[in-house]
Amino acid sequence: MVKILLIEDEVHVQELVRITLEKEGFRVITALDGKQGLDVARREKPDLIILDLALPVIDGFDVCKILRDQTDTAAIPIIILSARDGETDIVIGLMLGADDYMTKPFSPRELYARIKARLREGQRKNELPNGPLRWGDLEIVQESYIATIAAKPINLTVKEFELLVIFLKNPYQVFSREYLIQKVWGTISGSGSRALDVHISHLRNKLKSLGPVLDSVRGVGYAFVRRV
Numbered sequence: 001m002v003k004i005l006l007i008e009d010e011v012h013v014q015e016l017v018r019i020t021l022e023k024e025g026f027r028v029i030t031a032l033d034g035k036q037g038l039d040v041a042r043r044e045k046p047d048l049i050i051l052d053l054a055l056p057v058i059d060g061f062d063v064c065k066i067l068r069d070q071t072d073t074a075a076i077p078i079i080i081l082s083a084r085d086g087e088t089d090i091v092i093g094l095m096l097g098a099d100d101y102m103t104k105p106f107s108p109r110e111l112y113a114r115i116k117a118r119l120r121e122g123q124r125k126n127e128l129p130n131g132p133l134r135w136g137d138l139e140i141v142q143e144s145y146i147a148t149i150a151a152k153p154i155n156l157t158v159k160e161f162e163l164l165v166i167f168l169k170n171p172y173q174v175f176s177r178e179y180l181i182q183k184v185w186g187t188i189s190g191s192g193s194r195a196l197d198v199h200i201s202h203l204r205n206k207l208k209s210l211g212p213v214l215d216s217v218r219g220v221g222y223a224f225v226r227r228v
């Protein structure tokens with residue numbers, strides 16, 4: 001049974017999410033503050049985490065970052081569910097490695113649809129039987145989500161990793177923004193578009209020892225490198 005961890009301090013929201021998801025056949029486990037959330041995540045290894053931002057003890061941004069930094073929780077999909085709907089909050093959430101963002105008040109049906117989409121992505125990942133992809137000193141192993149530069153591991157989020165796989169399969173190809181957003185986020189919404197730029201900028205940073213990669217092609221999108 002799919003196990004979902006809900007980290008949320010408002011009891012009525014917790015109940016609403018729990019009832020919605022249990023009706024769909026998910027098992028829901030809950031935590032009432034950030035610290036408890038981190039403990040339960042490590043102990044229970046849920047299939048997906050729904051995370052509030054304004055949380056007691058450790059706030060949601062820090063919880064998200066810590067989950068991504070710990071190897072045993074790094075790959076668990078995270079959906080932020082927050083009353084904070086400012087663009088900055090959404091961008092920070094996605095930068096810290098959340099996979100999706102929903103604002104309160106939320107539609108239970110939409111939450112369910114987003115959970116299904118994130119779980120499907122996870123499944124697709126497990127089915128990819130591919131060898132390592134290489135570019136210079138960079139090597140990525142798709143099955144194990146490991147990326148290294150000169151044999152030293154680099155820490156990528158799931159979305160960053162997925163983007164890199166697309167680029168390394170065709171390093172000279174220019175990919176349109178729409179294609180990349182559709183492939184990695186499964187949507188063409190405005191938040192996907194902002195998320196793409198944020199993820200590209202993070203990837204550039206993490207890959208900077210390779211020299212300039214992830215070239216923007218004005219009016220089109222991005223290429224890993226451009227043939228000159």
Ligand code: CA
Binds near residue numbers: 053054055
């Ligand atoms: Ca809260």
